Amino acid sequence: MGISDVIPVPVAVDEEISKWTIFGQPVADVWFTTTEKIHQIIEMGPIKNIFNWGRKNSVYFLMQPMGCCGVEMFVFGAAPYDCTRFGCMPRNTPRQTDVMIISGYITRKYLPVIKNLWEQMVEPKWCVAIGECAISGGPFYDSYNIIQNTADYFPIDVFVPGCPPRPEQFLEALMNLQEKIKQRKDKRGY
Amino acid sequence: MTTASDVLSAVQSAFPGAVLESRVESDRRLWATIDSNSIVDVCKHLSEKLNFDHYSGAAGVDWIARKEMEVVEIMASHGAHQVVAMLKSKTPRENPSVKSLANLFWNANWYEREIWEMFGINFEGHPGLYPLLLGDELVGVWPWRKDFKGYPDLTTGQRAVERPTSEGYTEYFIPPTPAEIEAGTVPKEKPKYPSFREREEKEIKSDSEMIMHMGPQHAMLPGPFLLDILIEGERVHKAFLDMGYIHKGIEKIMENRTWLQGLTYTDRMCYVASLSNNECYCGAIEKILGLEVPLRAQYIRVILEELSRIQSHLIGTGEFMTLIAGVGYAPWNFMIIDRESIISLIESVTGARLTHTFVRFGGVRNDLPEGFSDKCRSALKYIESRTKEYIELFEQDPIYHMRMENVGVLSPDRAKRVGISGPPLRATGVAYDMRKEDPILVYPDLDFKVVTGTRGDSADRIDVRLREILESIHIIEQCLDRIPAGPIKTETKVPKKIPAGEAYYRVEDPRGEMGMYVISDGGDKPYRVKVRGPVYATLQTLPPLLEGVYIADAVAIAGSMDGCPSEADR
Ligand code: SF4
Numbered sequence: 149m150g151i152s153d154v155i156p157v158p159v160a161v162d163e164e165i166s167k168w169t170i171f172g173q174p175v176a177d178v179w180f181t182t183t184e185k186i187h188q189i190i191e192m193g194p195i196k197n198i199f200n201w202g203r204k205n206s207v208y209f210l211m212q213p214m215g216c217c218g219v220e221m222f223v224f225g226a227a228p229y230d231c232t233r234f235g236c237m238p239r240n241t242p243r244q245t246d247v248m249i250i251s252g253y254i255t256r257k258y259l260p261v262i263k264n265l266w267e268q269m270v271e272p273k274w275c276v277a278i279g280e281c282a283i284s285g286g287p288f289y290d291s292y293n294i295i296q297n298t299a300d301y302f303p304i305d306v307f308v309p310g311c312p313p314r315p316e317q318f319l320e321a322l323m324n325l326q327e328k329i330k331q332r333k334d335k336r337g338y
Numbered sequence: 339m340t341t342a343s344d345v346l347s348a349v350q351s352a353f354p355g356a357v358l359e360s361r362v363e364s365d366r367r368l369w370a371t372i373d374s375n376s377i378v379d380v381c382k383h384l385s386e387k388l389n390f391d392h393y394s395g396a397a398g399v400d401w402i403a404r405k406e407m408e409v410v411e412i413m414a415s416h417g418a419h420q421v422v423a424m425l426k427s428k429t430p431r432e433n434p435s436v437k438s439l440a441n442l443f444w445n446a447n448w449y450e451r452e453i454w455e456m457f458g459i460n461f462e463g464h465p466g467l468y469p470l471l472l473g474d475e476l477v478g479v480w481p482w483r484k485d486f487k488g489y490p491d492l493t494t495g496q497r498a499v500e501r502p503t504s505e506g507y508t509e510y511f512i513p514p515t516p517a518e519i520e521a522g523t524v525p526k527e528k529p530k531y532p533s534f535r536e537r538e539e540k541e542i543k544s545d546s547e548m549i550m551h552m553g554p555q556h557a558m559l560p561g562p563f564l565l566d567i568l569i570e571g572e573r574v575h576k577a578f579l580d581m582g583y584i585h586k587g588i589e590k591i592m593e594n595r596t597w598l599q600g601l602t603y604t605d606r607m608c609y610v611a612s613l614s615n616n617e618c619y620c621g622a623i624e625k626i627l628g629l630e631v632p633l634r635a636q637y638i639r640v641i642l643e644e645l646s647r648i649q650s651h652l653i654g655t656g657e658f659m660t661l662i663a664g665v666g667y668a669p670w671n672f673m674i675i676d677r678e679s680i681i682s683l684i685e686s687v688t689g690a691r692l693t694h695t696f697v698r699f700g701g702v703r704n705d706l707p708e709g710f711s712d713k714c715r716s717a718l719k720y721i722e723s724r725t726k727e728y729i730e731l732f733e734q735d736p737i738y739h740m741r742m743e744n745v746g747v748l749s750p751d752r753a754k755r756v757g758i759s760g761p762p763l764r765a766t767g768v769a770y771d772m773r774k775e776d777p778i779l780v781y782p783d784l785d786f787k788v789v790t791g792t793r794g795d796s797a798d799r800i801d802v803r804l805r806e807i808l809e810s811i812h813i814i815e816q817c818l819d820r821i822p823a824g825p826i827k828t829e830t831k832v833p834k835k836i837p838a839g840e841a842y843y844r845v846e847d848p849r850g851e852m853g854m855y856v857i858s859d860g861g862d863k864p865y866r867v868k869v870r871g872p873v874y875a876t877l878q879t880l881p882p883l884l885e886g887v888y889i890a891d892a893v894a895i896a897g898s899m900d901g902c903p904s905e906a907d908r
Pocket residue numbers: 214215216217218251252253278279280281282286287310311312313606693
């Protein structure tokens with residue numbers, strides 16, 4: 149399909165454009181193409197790095213306190229630790245976030261909820277587990293109501309031990325995640 | 339002044355033969371076993387004739403060796419006297435059933451629901467025995483009974499089976515543990531009850547009404563809970579609360595840890611007020627042991643608990659500000675900055691920011707660091723000036739007043755009846771504070787006022803919190819002046835095994851009255867720990883309080899209550 153099929157342009161222009169290529173593909177193909185094709189092209193070239201640079205610098209996280217670590221997350225999101233300078237910002241709804249911080253114990257009753265929150269987040273998305281509870285159930289590992297193997301449910305990129313970790317460790321976790329995104333080493337392979 | 343023995347003789351003369359066993363522990367504590375047929379009458383008599391107008395909670399205990407179960411009703415008074423009556427009624431372990439107090443005391447409802455779902459004790463005449471904390475799968479297995487086979491459970495997550503629901507969401511079904519299946523304790527028939535969803539949908543009366551979900555994920559409350567409101571237009575007709583999203587089973591876990599290990603779990607009950615939780619647990623055990631805490635340790639405890647109160651009130655007020663308006667984000671940031679200075683003070687003593695595990699049986703873990711007093715004074719000076727600024731700011735702002743005044747008003751009588759405590763109760767004008775009511779440590783020697791409000795609305799609740807910060811600062815300054823030198827732990831060695839006994843200990847948590855009921859059977863682990871938390875009562879009050887308000891006010895009311903669901907769920 150040429151450009152002139154869609155917009156009335158002189159045939160000469162159409163012919164000229166059909167000679168152009170981008171990463172070995174005809175531009176005209178790219179021009180009127182599907183999202184899938186665009187993705188293919190992005191995958192191929194250094195554009196991906198630019199994308200990931202952008203993603204890495206705007207890791208908005210979901211404000212979702214679930215336990216003691218959640219209180220540290222409050223503090224981390226507020227002024228004293230100023231996470232905004234690294235492009236991390238607390239957001240209140242999953243629709244606006246890139247990173248889910250699991251900040252505490254996942255119980256039987258909360259597991260479907262947090263799964264749905266995760267599913268509501270738009271791609272690309274990452275997951276960070278903060279605190280012992282989010283890693284293995286923590287002090288409540290043998291309770292009848294606690295899910296221990298969080299990593300089986302969520303593709304967790306960074307684990308932060310501590311009970312609770314300090315806000316600085318939250319910062320470190322997100323910076324580690326940024327590094328992973330930059331190097332394309334994250335679990336979901338963006 | 340009424341003492342425990344007066345109460346006992348009054349009950350004995352009014353109901354001859356109803357008191358099966360009794361023990362007067364002190365002037366303030368009465369333990370009595372009441373004949374289970376007359377428990378309702380006794381409670382009624384206590385509340386009507388003897389000023390026991392505060393139904394404080396109930397606990398279930400499973401005495402497996404004696405083949406019986408016990409329900410312990412905790413009754414107290416709002417200032418008329420200081421006696422706490424612990425009334426036990428017994429029931430056989432096979433088909434346990436006792437009479438319900440829910441028709442007598444409105445707030446008995448939730449306590450009894452909890453006992454039912456955890457122990458399987460039936461409450462005759464209860465208006466609706468539905469599970470409160472547990473998910474539907476666990477109802478019927480009675481997890482807090484001593485012979486529950488599903489604990490320890492190390493593979494909960496691995497057993498989960500994913501199921502999509504008809505609405506496109508994901509759900510999980512978690513089958514019973516292998517141990518339960520092997521022992522054959524999986525219940526064949528589950529109790530029948532309408533689910534939370536069905537219960538609320540039943541209330542929809544017309545086409546113009548709908549249900550709006552708030553939660554379970556809350557961005558600005560320190561834990562998840564589900565608040566469903568039935569609305570018509572902008573008005574809330576009814577509210578429903580579902581809890582248990584972070585129910586960890588702390589009370590069950592504590593029964594399986596040693597006495598000292600249990601201390602770490604009290605931290606994680608309400609993580610914004612860990613020090614008062616520590617104090618409550620240690621206090622109860624000190625009572626069983628009869629330990630004297632050295633004076634210096636008492637002062638250190640008071641200083642830290644008051645510091646902890648300040649930081650809790652700051653974060654609570656900050657959360658409230660963000661909840662009522664987006665522009666409130668600035669006060670939140672300011673309050674968090676202020677809170678950091680308090681947190682670093684506490685950290686310099688305890689070594690942890692939130693979970694301190696600092697108070698020990700008969701003392702504290704370590705002494706104050708060098709130069710603490712000066713640092714503390716300068717930090718407090720700063721906090722004092724800031725708090726005064728906040729109070730002035732709130733007082734002067736006309737928009738804030740229009741928004742908050744007469745929103746979520748509780749009258750003193752109603753507040754007493756629903757059993758709330760702490761700032762929400764004091765905002766109604768009832769000066770009920772555990773530090774005066776049931777004084778512990780060196781509080782009787784200290785000079786401080788109980789801050790009260792007048793209107794009992796959201797604005798007052800915030801105002802009371804802020805003025806309490808000033809009062810706490812005053813207390814700490816006195817303590818810093820008076821703190822003596824000396825040991826920080828008792829000379830007596832605390833045994834690994836605590837002698838058999840029981841105690842109920844109350845402290846004033848930043849959020850209200852917190853009590854712990856600890857039973858020891860002489861072993862190295864607690865036999866039962868029951869936590870009576872303030873937030874439990876606060877959250878229970880929330881649904882009726884929201885009836886008839888605007889949707890926007892629902893958030894303001896819920897925020898001003900400063901609920902920490904973790905402590906209610908445990
Ligand atoms: S890791 Fe520790 S501090 Fe964090 S949620 Fe779990 S118990 Fe609380």
